[in-house]
Amino acid sequence: MASQDFHPGYSHEDAFDEGFLAVGDIHKIHYEQYGKKDGKPVIFLHGGPGGHCSKSNTTFFNPDVYRVVLFDQRGAGKSVPNSEIRENTTHDLVRDIEAIRNHLGIAKWHMVFGGSWGSTLSLVYAQAHPEAVGSLVLRGIFTFRREELEWSRDVVAGRLYPDAYEEFITYLPEKDRGDVVNAFYKLLKSEDKQTRIAASRAWNKWELSISYLRQAPGSLAMLDNDDWTLAHATMELHYAVHDAWIEPGSLLKKENIDLIRHIPTTIVQGRYDIVCPPQTAYELHKVFPESRLFWIADAGHSAMEPGTRSKLTETCDEYTTL
Numbered sequence: 001m002a003s004q005d006f007h008p009g010y011s012h013e014d015a016f017d018e019g020f021l022a023v024g025d026i027h028k029i030h031y032e033q034y035g036k037k038d039g040k041p042v043i044f045l046h047g048g049p050g051g052h053c054s055k056s057n058t059t060f061f062n063p064d065v066y067r068v069v070l071f072d073q074r075g076a077g078k079s080v081p082n083s084e085i086r087e088n089t090t091h092d093l094v095r096d097i098e099a100i101r102n103h104l105g106i107a108k109w110h111m112v113f114g115g116s117w118g119s120t121l122s123l124v125y126a127q128a129h130p131e132a133v134g135s136l137v138l139r140g141i142f143t144f145r146r147e148e149l150e151w152s153r154d155v156v157a158g159r160l161y162p163d164a165y166e167e168f169i170t171y172l173p174e175k176d177r178g179d180v181v182n183a184f185y186k187l188l189k190s191e192d193k194q195t196r197i198a199a200s201r202a203w204n205k206w207e208l209s210i211s212y213l214r215q216a217p218g219s220l221a222m223l224d225n226d227d228w229t230l231a232h233a234t235m236e237l238h239y240a241v242h243d244a245w246i247e248p249g250s251l252l253k254k255e256n257i258d259l260i261r262h263i264p265t266t267i268v269q270g271r272y273d274i275v276c277p278p279q280t281a282y283e284l285h286k287v288f289p290e291s292r293l294f295w296i297a298d299a300g301h302s303a304m305e306p307g308t309r310s311k312l313t314e315t316c317d318e319y320t321t322l
Contacts, residue, residue, distance in 0.1 A: 006310040007317075009059035012068070021103055023074070023096050026087050030078035031071040031100055034058045039067035040110035040320065043097060045125075046070075047116035047140075049244075050235025052077030052228065056304075060113065060137075060313045065320045071100055073121075076231045083227075083234040089245045094125050101132060108132050111319055113312075115139035115303045116276055120244065123251045126260045135319050136265040139303055139312060140273055141281040143251045144244040151277040153180060157210050160274060168206035171199070185237040188230075197226055200233035207236075213272050213300035257288045264322060265291040266315045270299035270308055 015032040022028050035058065044057050053070035061068045072079040074088045074096065101109065112133050114122035119138040126133045142148055151157065158165035169177055176183035187199035201223050208220055222228050250256060265288065269281035278295075285293040294315075296307040303309060 006306045007313040009309060009313050010062055012055065012058040012061075012063045014055070020080075021096075021099060023092070023099055024087050026081070026084060027074045028080050029071055029074060029096055029100070030080075031069060031104075033104070034068040034070070035061060035063040035066045037067060039063075039065055041067045041069060041104075041106045041108075042111040042113055042316075043069045043071070043100070043109055045097075045112065045114035045118035045121045046073065046077075047114075047118050048076060048232055048235050049073060049117050049239045050076045050232040051117070052231070059309070060316045062317060062320060066110075066316070069100065069104065069106075071096070073235075075235055077228075083230045085234065085238045088235070088238065089242070090121065090124055090239070091245060093121055094128050097121075097125050098129065098132070108134055110134045110322070111137060111316070113137045113316070116142055116301065117239075119276075120144055120246075120251070123260075124246065126263060127251070127256050130259050130263065133260070133263055135322055136260070136263055137268070137312065137315050137319070138265065138284075139268045139308065140276040140301055141267060141269060141284050142276040143249070143280055143284075144239075144246050145248050145280075146243075148277055148280055149181070149240060152207070152210065152275045156277070157274040161210055164206060164209045168202060171202040181237060181240045184233070185241050188234050188237055196230060196234075200229045203233040203237070204229050207275065210274050211301045213270070213298065213305060216302070216304075252283055252287050254287060261288065261290055264319065266319075267291055267293045268296065268308055268311050268315065269293065270296045270301055270305065272299065273301045275301040 012034045015034050018032040020028040046053050052072050058068050073093055075084045112122045119141050172183050184203050188196050190196050267281050269278050294311050299305040299308045
């Protein structure tokens with residue numbers, strides 16, 4: 001696809017509705033709605049864990065057709081409390097998606113859209129509630145297997161970005177470098193806030209540095225936002241040390257794919273993604289051949305790289321007719 005053929009995406013007016021929804025005794029999750037008030041409902045599941053949503057996430061969806069629901073997952077974004085790990089598991093997030101659907105009076109999602117960790121959560125949710133999902137659009141597939149987590153460190157990414165990886169790993173004392181996840185998680189649970197902030201910046205700088213095939217100007221600016229950097233690192237590490245409460249490999253098991261085989265599904269994967277290994281997207285498609293898999297030849301991990309953004313938007317346009 002020539003660059004002039006890229007879909008530019010859509011512009012939305014400001015949110016027509018936003019609010020907080022109490023889920024349990026600790027958390028209140030923040031949500032926003034954009035687009036057509038009586039349109040086809042789509043829920044956008046952000047990455048991380050610990051990422052957040054913003055108006056820019058609406059770019060994939062035609063505002064004349066879609067009712068776009070964004071929400072910040074527990075402990076992240078505008079949801080409160082920030083960086084809270086209590087009552088914060090994958091299964092809590094699945095319940096939150098259902099709580100939002102019921103709160104907003106949505107009988108069934110026309111689409112569940114998720115990238116990176118959002119693709120994991122999309123698959124977990126769809127397998128738990130297939131009756132509530134009309135279609136799936138997934139990008140940068142991740143299923144939280146150990147080999148996928150290792151891919152984005154010394155196994156692959158560290159060899160492609162040895163300079164950045166050296167800076168990342170030498171943040172830790174030499175004795176702690178054999179178990180990077182647990183070493184950083186220990187720092188993020190420190191009683192001292194400055195210790196937590198400094199460690200979270202080191203963790204996030206590494207991930208941001210490898211998320212684009214071509215590093216985007218200003219892509220490290222989020223490191224100056226203490227709430228974001230703490231939430232992003234804390235949630236990623238909290239979920240990583242617990243394997244996201246997902247049995248390794250279970251999302252790709254035939255009996256679980258059988259639950260969603262009837263759901264129209266498109267997979268969009270950057271060929272040079274070194275955060276989420278392309279092998280996982282291929283394995284998902286192999287076990288789920290009813291899905292469509294599009295390789296983006298000139299893209300890494302980010303949804304906002306031109307080829308990936310364009311294919312995701314085209315797919316959402318196609319799915320308006322479902």
